[in-house]
Amino acid sequence: MSARDGVLARVRRAARHEVSHPGAFEPARMDSGWERFASTLHAVGGEPVGPVQSGDLSWALSELCADAGRVVMGPGVAQSLGPGPWEELPEGVSPQSLADVAVALLRGSIGVAENGAVALDGRHAPVRALPYLCERLILLLETSEIVPDMHQAIARMPPDATRFHHFYWISGPSKTADIEQTLVLGAHGPRSLAVVGIRDLQ
Amino acid sequence: MSELLDARAATLLPDGEPLRRHDAAVFDLRRRRDAAVAALPDFEALRTHAQAIKTHTLDYLDAYLERFESQAAAAGAVVHWAEDGAAHNDIVHGLLRERGVRRVVKSKSMLTEECGLNPYLEARDLEVVDTDLGERIVQLGQELPSHIVVPAVHRSRAEIGELFHVHMQTPSGESDPVRLTEYARRDLRPRFLAAEAGITGVNFAIAETGTIVVCTNEGNADLGMSLPPLHIASMGIEKVIPTLADLATFLRLLARSATGQPITAYTSLVTGPRAGGELHIVLVDNGRSRLLANSTHRSSLACIRCGACLNTCPVYRRAGGHAYGQAVAGPIGAVLAPALSSQAEGRRLPLASTLCGSCSAVCPVRIDLHGQLLAWRRTRAHAGAGERVLQRAAAVVLGRAALLRAAGALVRLCWPLLARRWPGNPLGVWLLGRQLPAHPGASFATRYRRLKGSKR
Numbered sequence: 001m002s003a004r005d006g007v008l009a010r011v012r013r014a015a016r017h018e019v020s021h022p023g024a025f026e027p028a029r030m031d032s033g034w035e036r037f038a039s040t041l042h043a044v045g046g047e048p049v050g051p052v053q054s055g056d057l058s059w060a061l062s063e064l065c066a067d068a069g070r071v072v073m074g075p076g077v078a079q080s081l082g083p084g085p086w087e088e089l090p091e092g093v094s095p096q097s098l099a100d101v102a103v104a105l106l107r108g109s110i111g112v113a114e115n116g117a118v119a120l121d122g123r124h125a126p127v128r129a130l131p132y133l134c135e136r137l138i139l140l141l142e143t144s145e146i147v148p149d150m151h152q153a154i155a156r157m158p159p160d161a162t163r164f165h166h167f168y169w170i171s172g173p174s175k176t177a178d179i180e181q182t183l184v185l186g187a188h189g190p191r192s193l194a195v196v197g198i199r200d201l202q
Numbered sequence: 203m204s205e206l207l208d209a210r211a212a213t214l215l216p217d218g219e220p221l222r223r224h225d226a227a228v229f230d231l232r233r234r235r236d237a238a239v240a241a242l243p244d245f246e247a248l249r250t251h252a253q254a255i256k257t258h259t260l261d262y263l264d265a266y267l268e269r270f271e272s273q274a275a276a277a278g279a280v281v282h283w284a285e286d287g288a289a290h291n292d293i294v295h296g297l298l299r300e301r302g303v304r305r306v307v308k309s310k311s312m313l314t315e316e317c318g319l320n321p322y323l324e325a326r327d328l329e330v331v332d333t334d335l336g337e338r339i340v341q342l343g344q345e346l347p348s349h350i351v352v353p354a355v356h357r358s359r360a361e362i363g364e365l366f367h368v369h370m371q372t373p374s375g376e377s378d379p380v381r382l383t384e385y386a387r388r389d390l391r392p393r394f395l396a397a398e399a400g401i402t403g404v405n406f407a408i409a410e411t412g413t414i415v416v417c418t419n420e421g422n423a424d425l426g427m428s429l430p431p432l433h434i435a436s437m438g439i440e441k442v443i444p445t446l447a448d449l450a451t452f453l454r455l456l457a458r459s460a461t462g463q464p465i466t467a468y469t470s471l472v473t474g475p476r477a478g479g480e481l482h483i484v485l486v487d488n489g490r491s492r493l494l495a496n497s498t499h500r501s502s503l504a505c506i507r508c509g510a511c512l513n514t515c516p517v518y519r520r521a522g523g524h525a526y527g528q529a530v531a532g533p534i535g536a537v538l539a540p541a542l543s544s545q546a547e548g549r550r551l552p553l554a555s556t557l558c559g560s561c562s563a564v565c566p567v568r569i570d571l572h573g574q575l576l577a578w579r580r581t582r583a584h585a586g587a588g589e590r591v592l593q594r595a596a597a598v599v600l601g602r603a604a605l606l607r608a609a610g611a612l613v614r615l616c617w618p619l620l621a622r623r624w625p626g627n628p629l630g631v632w633l634l635g636r637q638l639p640a641h642p643g644a645s646f647a648t649r650y651r652r653l654k655g656s657k658r
């Protein structure tokens with residue numbers, strides 16, 4: 001018997017097939033405004049920026065990226081911006097070639113007020129390592145895409161989200177407290193994370 | 203029992219500063235958890251809901267495992283099954299060997315600790331680098347993690363500075379956590395970039411979509427699974443949950459219970475390999491199906507490894523994780539060891555508990571941990587002969603008031619002898635680092651009678 005069949009046979013014998021699934025959870029009602037999202041984000045070490053009008057976005061981002069070194073922006077960001085201190089993410093590059101990126105500018109979707117997380121869909125980060133290799137990560141988020149809690153956040157994920165091999169929830173910068181419980185930002189990934197709220201993207 | 207205590211006493215945290223620091227650090231996590239819980243009106247309802255999902259999932263685990271397997275395969279992942287830790291290690295090694303891999307980066311995975319993967323691979327000339335900072339510290343120190351969430355919580359900053367100095371040539375005497383973390387970052391980044399394979403654990407596996415979910419704060423797992431072409435994810439068969447919607451419940455509980463954060467910094471959902479890469483998922487049984495068949499103890503498979511029960515446990519806080527001698531320490535470690543550990547002493551761990559119930563009160567999936575510990579004590583089939591005699595004697599004494607009074611008097615009489623260090627003292631090892639408290643001089647019953655008399 002293969003290991004698979006052996007394990008499954010034992011599990012099948014042990015499983016009772018009695019208790020049914022409890023169904024959906026009914027969360028308590030909570031606020032989903034930018035203010036609440038921003039204060040949670042701040043509490044987890046992130047920087048809320050804005051919200052800004054889409055017309056001011058280019059200017060706001062230029063400020064954020066000034067003198068930063070190599071700035072790479074992902075798909076879905078470019079069309080709303082003019083020229084600036086950034087380059088578009090080249091197609092088909094190896095992740096290793098992005099090791100020197102100082103700032104990654106990526107299009108986030110779905111903000112979660114209860115935990116400050118922003119969804120980063122694989123389509124907006126085609127090089128899966130980019131949001132972890134950069135020194136600083138900047139995510140753009142339409143304020144209308146903020147939901148109160150994780151249940152609604154996951155319900156909002158596009159139906160094909162899990163087909164696109166990676167989908168990230170990112171809440172604040174990389175951090176560790178492994179040395180005597182002292183919180184240090186930038187353990188491996190970005191040392192800082194800014195989320196730029198946009199009132200009327202497109 | 204005394205052999206257990208003797209053998210383990212040497213692994214206890216020493217009294218004084220190390221003990222105080224450890225206790226403060228883990229209890230700080232407990233306090234952060236409490237603050238996060240208080241801020242979320244849903245929390246108790248979420249615990250109940252999570253428990254219900256887990257109970258259901260375990261009841262249909264065969265169906266969910268098959269669903270997960272077929273969905274993951276449909277997304278392009280290769281699913282492997284391992285009966286035990288040895289089979290798991292063999293599968294992982296085979297995958298690496300076939301591809302000529304020499305350098306591996308690994309993120310935190312309690313399962314691979316349970317299977318002893320690192321020593322197995324290192325013995326076969328592979329370079330395995332643990333990338334979670336805490337794991338890296340215990341790897342450099344050549345020891346087991348002492349906590350499932352903060353593996354190096356037993357180490358002081360000075361000790362960590364010294365380890366880094368020896369292994370990474372950092373300046374001697376450096377003990378600043380910010381600079382030490384920066385040194386580790388600089389040491390590990392090139393290793394990430396050069397690695398040919400990344401091994402990660404799995405926090406949740408979604409049957410509906412074939413997705414694996416990995417939760418970290420550092421982002422090390424993400425670098426490990428997105429830079430090298432080969433990603434191997436190891437998971438126990440109990441990690442499966444039914445749907446994507448169910449994930450929300452567990453994500454809301456996990457980090458709050460672990461560190462008081464509302465969610466970990468990174469929650470990565472991975473479905474199939476990335477373009478040009480490979481994803482292999484190894485499903486490991488290693489005693490879990492046996493535990494599933496045990497109706498008293500199957501609920502311990504619901505554990506999501508948040509560490510809350512460790513942080514609140516008076517025994518864990520006092521003893522430190524190494525005293526348990528297992529990959530997983532604390533109350534959940536003591537509950538799982540009799541079922542999953544290959545070592546005989548694992549079966550004795552349920553004895554090392556006060557049964558205070560604090561663990562059960564914080565567990566996000568409502569595992570009845572202290573009830574489980576008590577149940578293991580009842581079913582323990584491996585008590586030594588000497589211990590059985592002691593237990594029987596205790597039953598006789600505790601069953602007769604006069605005998606109990608006499609025994610109490612005898613112990614009070616012998617107390618000064620027990621508290622002193624001398625070669626024949628049965629409490630000898632315990633006195634190496636600590637003192638017996640002064641006893642109250644008279645039994646509770648006597649003092650109660652006196653008190654009542656004086657009131658009249």
Ligand code: SF4
Pocket residue numbers: 459504505506507508509510511512534561564565566567568569571
């Ligand atoms: S038993 Fe419960 S409290 Fe302990 S680690 Fe597991 S989930 Fe957390």
